[in-house]
Amino acid sequence: MYLKHINLLNFKNLKQCELDLTSGINCFVGKNGAGKTNLLDAVFYMSFCKSYFNSIDSQLIHHDEDFFVIQGSYVRGDQDDQIYAGLKRNQKKQFKRNKKEYTRLSDHIGLLPLVMISPGDERLITEGSELRRKYIDSVVSQFDKPYLDLIIRYNRIVNQRNVLLKSARGNIKLIESQLDVWDEQLAITGEQIFNKRETFIKELEPVFQKYYCFISGGHEQVSIIYHSHHQKGKLTEQLLKRRAKDLVLGYTSKGIHRDDLELLLNGYAVKKDGSQGQKKTFFIALKLAQFEFLKDFFGFSPILLLDDLFDKLDDERVSSLIELAGRDTFQQIFITDTQRKRLHDIVKQTGKEHRFFQVDNGEINFEI
Numbered sequence: 001m002y003l004k005h006i007n008l009l010n011f012k013n014l015k016q017c018e019l020d021l022t023s024g025i026n027c028f029v030g031k032n033g034a035g036k037t038n039l040l041d042a043v044f045y046m047s048f049c050k051s052y053f054n055s056i057d058s059q060l061i062h063h064d065e066d067f068f069v070i071q072g073s074y075v076r077g078d079q080d081d082q083i084y085a086g087l088k089r090n091q092k093k094q095f096k097r098n099k100k101e102y103t104r105l106s107d108h109i110g111l112l113p114l115v116m117i118s119p120g121d122e123r124l125i126t127e128g129s130e131l132r133r134k135y136i137d138s139v140v141s142q143f144d145k146p147y148l149d150l151i152i153r154y155n156r157i158v159n160q161r162n163v164l165l166k167s168a169r170g171n172i173k174l175i176e177s178q179l180d181v182w183d184e185q186l187a188i189t190g191e192q193i194f195n196k197r198e199t200f201i202k203e204l205e206p207v208f209q210k211y212y213c214f215i216s217g218g219h220e221q222v223s224i225i226y227h228s229h230h231q232k233g234k235l236t237e238q239l240l241k242r243r244a245k246d247l248v249l250g251y252t253s254k255g256i257h258r259d260d261l262e263l264l265l266n267g268y269a270v271k272k273d274g275s276q277g278q279k280k281t282f283f284i285a286l287k288l289a290q291f292e293f294l295k296d297f298f299g300f301s302p303i304l305l306l307d308d309l310f311d312k313l314d315d316e317r318v319s320s321l322i323e324l325a326g327r328d329t330f331q332q333i334f335i336t337d338t339q340r341k342r343l344h345d346i347v348k349q350t351g352k353e354h355r356f357f358q359v360d361n362g363e364i365n366f367e368i
């Protein structure tokens with residue numbers, strides 16, 4: 001599967017651009033702020049019906065305009081797929097496949113698998129647990145459709161339980177029997193999500209370790225430990241013990257909405273001990289493991305978007321990444337860089353078919 005052609009109108013700073021792409025490596029070179037990442041984000045949008053960077057769609061419309069359009073032609077096996085995404089200010093977004101509008105955007109997720117690796121992914125390591133849970137959820141829901149429904153159901157239960165806790169105004173007696181019902185629901189739905197998360201991390205970790213070891217040259221040990229209240233006995237009992245505290249807090253303090261991943265480098269938290277290059281290697285390896293996972297599941301290579309990948313990595317790590325990119329595991333790749341010569345040298349070494357595009361102040365031109 002690959003993106004053959006893309007057409008953009010008013011997407012962030014890209015006013016108008018039409019590009020023929022290669023099924024190999026597409027390179028976008030330009031100065032800071034030129035629009036390279038915006039192009040990658042438009043490609044991301046066509047796979048996930050949303051931006052990788054902005055959760056508010058209207059912010060994707062060019063400041064001086066009232067709408068944006070992204071159109072892409074994909075080759076999937078012997079089939080061609082036309083994707084259309086459009087948004088007018090103050091209106092609902094339109095998302096179509098082969099001219100037919102989706103009634104549920106979630107039906108589109110998984111059709112065009114894609115993995116983005118961007119410097120901002122360091123937040124997976126440095127920020128709070130919510131981002132790590134979101135990461136797990138976004139990957140698992142790509143290959144396990146019922147998972148997303150479970151998450152939606154679970155969040156609804158937590159919200160309703162929290163509303164109930166607040167409504168009691170400190171008087172537990174008023175809500176005890178209702179809490180029993182919500183706790184049971186929370187435990188049952190939570191257990192299902194926990195099992196899926198646990199299985200996923202168990203399968204992901206060795207693949208992640210393989211990539212980390214390959215990129216870093218094998219001198220560093222890394223691991224991912226999954227933490228969940230579900231590992232600490234029956235959730236209904238834990239919730240019962242915490243009731244008085246939850247009542248004071250006004251929210252539910254136990255359950256899979258508090259899950260976290262402990263990310264370790266040589267036995268210590270990579271967040272505290274890791275250098276910038278080690279942190280970067282860590283999230284790149286995590287994303288490559290995700291890539292392999294999805295590839296095995298779908299039976300073909302997802303599109304890989306590599307935004308500003310090479311900064312802060314030493315020459316050996318860059319060489320390892322080049323060797324990886326040259327492998328057949330990866331098919332269509334999009335890479336951005338500010339340094340033409342560096343990217344040229346890197347891409348040449350992969351031996352793959354490639355195309356270069358120059359990005360200048362929101363304009364993208366193919367370089368012959």
Ligand SMILES: Nc1ncnc2c1ncn2[C@@H]1O[C@H](COP(=O)(O)OP(=O)(O)OP(=O)(O)O)[C@@H](O)[C@H]1O
Pocket residue numbers: 011012013014030031032033034035036037038039059060061062063064308336338359
């Ligand atoms: N809605 C918008 N309308 C117009 N311009 C926008 C909009 N959103 C973002 N931009 C502009 O897009 C530019 C950033 O583009 P982008 O992130 O693609 O840069 P880049 O080429 O990847 O740069 P770097 O090398 O620094 O990562 C900024 O100049 C920003 O002002």
